[in-house]
Amino acid sequence: MGGKNGQLRVEEGILEEFERGLNPRRPEASRIPARVLGYGEISTVFQITHEGLENLAFKRLPVFREKREMDEYRRVYLDYNRLLIEEVGLRLPDYGYAELVTEQGRPVFYIIQERMPAESIGNRAIHLLDEEGVCSLVRKVLRELRKVWDFNREQDRLRVAVDGQISNWSIVGFDHRHPRVDEGAELLYLDTSTPLFRVDGVEQLDPELFLRSAPSFLVWILRMFFLEDVVNRYYDFRAVVIDLIANFYKEQRPELIPALVELANDFFAREAAHLRVRPIRAHDVASYYREDAFIWWFYLNLRRLDRFLRTRLLRKEYPYILPGKIRRR
Ligand SMILES: Nc1ncnc2c1ncn2[C@@H]1O[C@H](COP(=O)(O)OP(=O)(O)OP(=O)(O)O)[C@@H](O)[C@H]1O
């Protein structure tokens, strides 16, 4: 185990054993217990309580219908990570992956990352930092994001997307007893499981994969109304920043939003003037949040319904780990 640049691996067999005993409804009650580190909108990240695995974070993706799809995903995932590090200049935690096929024949891909301390991750850190600290953190996030859109502007062949949400960044060396974000502090970007980038205009990831975890009765609606919008959003600097700021509603610090809107506009006007981003209004953030919160609330509840139908009525397997109640304002 160990190693940099996509080389992080775990001993073969351990994940197979983990997978055999996994209780997706209650991961902590699995035969090899898992501790959830974070729920995203689509997937779950956890720590596996097993000797030698404690310092790793695992993100489980059970969305593939056949091995070939997983091979394709692996290629795009690794290319994306390399692009972010080598071309864009972001820092990532050490990372790697594992692949297996379950006894039921389901291919499962595991993203493996070095586990970062919980307090160092943006959505926790913003509750420890004062307003000035939060502003420094967000300014740093904006600088990292600018690298992506600078890269996109510099050349014609590639377009890279990222998700700027505050929960996607870890502050290197953050000390929760003396919470601060110094001028020299560095950020790691965590959220590489949705490797969105286009080569000569062609999306490399099959966006249909997002729809796999969606209830089958919903797939066509999502495909028609949401998929393209949701994907395009991540290629648009302004939209990514609105999303980042709107996050502060969900993370229960909405009082910071006016200051962050001002900060972002100041950043657009000075440090990112060459990118010509239209200023953001507080109103854009609020209406975006209302819509976004509704979409994900609606989506999660339909997934719960789908789980109920599949497991209770059809007595089938339901492979996804769903979050419990999410507190939102
Ligand atoms: N390497 C890591 N170390 C510690 N915690 C992590 C790590 N990676 C992720 N997490 C936790 O899990 C949460 C979700 O992870 P991540 O952002 O990668 O996925 P996501 O938001 O579920 O992505 P998506 O919605 O695109 O599937 C993070 O906000 C963080 O709290």
Ligand SMILES: [Mg+2]
């Ligand atoms: Mg995330």
